[in-house]
Amino acid sequence: MSGAEPKVTLDLAQAHGLTAEEYDRIIRILGREPTFTELGLFSALWSEHCAYKHSKVFLRQLPTRAPHVLQGPGENAGIVDLGDGLALVLKMESHNHPSFIEPFQGAATGVGGILRDIFTMGARPIATLDSLRFGDPEDPKTRYLLGGVVAGISWYGNCFGVPNVGGEVAFAPEYGGNPLVNVMCVGLVRHDRIFRARAEGPGNPVFYVGAKTGRDGIHGATMASAVFEEGAEERRPTVQVGDPFTEKLLLEACLGALETGAVVGIQDMGAAGLACCSSEMPARAGTGMEVELSRVPRRETGMTPYEIMLSESQERMLLVVARGREAEVREIFAKWDLDAVEIGRVTADGMLRVRIEGRLVAEVPVRALTEDAPVYEKPTARPGWLDALVAFDPLSLPAPRDYERALLEILAAPTVASKHWVYRQYDQQVGINTLVLPGSDAGVLRIKGTRKAIALTTDGNGRYVLLDPCQGAALAVAEAARNLTCSGARPLAVTDCLNFGSPERPEILWQFGEAIRGISQACQALEIPVVSGNVSFYNETEGRAILPTPIIGMAGLLEEAEWRTTQWLKNAGDRIALIGPEAVSLGGSEYLATFGRRLGGRLAPLDLRLERDVQSACRAAIEAGLVASAHDSAEGGLAVALAEAAISGPEELGVEVALPSGGRLDLVLFGEGPSRILASVPPAAERHFESLMREWRVPWRFIGTVGGNRFTLRVGGEVVINVPVERIAHAWRTGFERYLV
């Protein structure tokens, strides 16, 4: 060992991100000063990232129960029943801080971490999605970050062999100093093969499996729990380096080991590494654990107990094995050329004891590190600046003179334009289950051996949440559900990734609390439980917070894979229906951001009962086979949704649409509002469709017809846009690359 350990003082504790009160609390728990290793354990496990100490009081509001929920929050991932003895495991997580410091490895290891969260539950990962936010597209740094992040996600996921089936990429200057990289993963598991991260059975051996431990990523959890100052890039050593090949070996070996029945519990060594696993696993089971660090496979010499416990080296797992069945587990890991070393055992006394060469270096009650971690109810305050922001009237800006040009420009805006450049770098098909590839409202995968399919999406709009955190967050849930509905699926469950600034600032914590309230309301109204998630605070650089950005990942079920529906128009002659309310607003809209370079105004109202009914009506029409396409009208408003329906499919199709006048033209064309779906209906299904809509008592009407090669929009009888459809297709196809490549 390299020299003596530093003496633990209050100063050192504060340098570890602990407060004076927290340090006193540690001394009270232990009845003495902590050792250096113990200080490391407390600082990591009591960090916001691990302990959720600022968010716990809010998260309790979320609806997490439903008859089909097999595992809610509190494990590595949530699980919902799919029927046929199968279950879907889902989770989303952020890797924002590492991705800003080192975009390629930061994003890559984000994928690695979320994959392990899924297969640690016994499930084989079957799809990933990524939700990305970057700064101003014209800033060269955005280009560098985007390129690195996409390449990192591509590299890790492609090598591992999991298809990426969807996600979003959006740009706003507020993300310039702090991009968001949220990755969602889902896996498939049989009910009788579900595993949990519990260290049951005192006397059972504890196995370390997977890659060797190095000094990379020490204090990653602590880094993710602090704001960025200038020179953040110098923290590169705290970003881990990924090895997707080893991850693949770990997947196969772990699933193989779980199959034997010799494994009692399993957890990924993710944030806070061995420290986290060796305390959380016994805490969940009401047991304790002893580990001997000299047995931990290392790839560097001279590592201290502190470093071994806190390393966040990737591709490692901790397993609790049934005593007497060690050989079975060893044999499987040997087949995959991975280390599987017994490093300790489960005990009955609720203590975590860490030794190195027999010498005790930490002795802490596991509950003190986990359940008994501090929970804060910090003050919240509605920001003073919000009223002025909401009071801004977008219609005080001049209307554009040329609406054709306005449409072409908004279609070419990087947030709206085709993300083909991104997803063609991702394998979208491995596993041969992908029925709907990226580029529609949701990705759809079949479940082999059944008639079923699942639909997956992510959604979130930071602008909406800034203007109205409660409704903005509810809108993210509503829109994610609408995306699934448009794809033919009934929403099953939410996994969320809540990206906010520093919770130590009352106005940020207010945004957070309001957003949780909004998510809860929407999930209750739409009857979709939240089964897992992640909180990412401290997304600020030099005092500037990101837009508050809760991202909603959602999975839905299609009882019949044949119900799957895509967003693009299919046949000339089909009628185009708009299902949903009239109300729209330019407040927080893409149009206002693109042309006004402003963020302000009021959101159109959200009626969650109407949202539910619109979605039910749409699903009923899809299931009855009355709909050729369905598309959610979202960012960019109705004109953009119509354009996307016309041009995003294999064949570009013209439309002729007539809208009633409803205020200023830019509001009618580009105003954004909830609960609106565009569906195309073949002539033969028209009558049936009409009666179905009447039955559901939802507002709807036919607004136009598919056909020809021009995109023609009339408002109040007057032609306002009339362009060849290939022109709008060109703007939309090339917009992203024009700005960013």
Added chain:
Amino acid sequence: MKFGVVIFPGTWSDCDFHYVIGEVLHQPVRYVWHRDTDLSEYDCVILPGGFSYGDYLRAGAVAGRSPVVGALGDFVARGGLVLGSCNGFQILCEATLLPGALMRNECLQYRCQSTHVVVENAELPFTRGLRPGQVLKLPISHGEGKYYADLETLRHLKARSQIVFRYCTEAGEVTKEANPNGSVENIAGVVNEEGTVLGLMPHPERAAEAAVGGTDGLLLFHSLIGSLVEDGSFLKR
């Protein structure tokens, strides 16, 4: 007639090939572990896509020297057929069972997309159900798929009709725009001199069902099965 699907630890198209052969085509198929060297029970060995041993060196460089690939020489000499797709093609080139090499895509990025290929040699056990000039729609998914061979090798390949597929437009024109990775002369697949070892970058197993990727890939499998049934020379038992 029996298929063997090779699994290297980093292979990921193994399950897809196994599913298409076993569940879609109802043919006998078994997995072959990368340390196995006894291939005597198989008529056709498939090297699927993936990242064999991580491919942190050149793609397929380590797998090209693995025990199972070492056994392929004898297997081919005894009349066995080998189909390498994606990483499998890279491995066959690294093992010099096929001429040429696969380099980093010209765009320097991974590409997963739909492509069209035109059939140049329809007289192989892999292609005899196809027509020369027929266009197939097959997906690709790779970062190192730029086929390269020197002029001398290219001349040999052409003289012996060893170029089997070229990237083309939907209409069958071999153009620069239709080339997704910068392969020399749009080459997407080549065969050995004997016509028994085929390598191609596209994924036929991802185009074997109407619901996922279309059915053009199935035509290759049908050709193979037809060949194996009709022409006893490829059958060892």
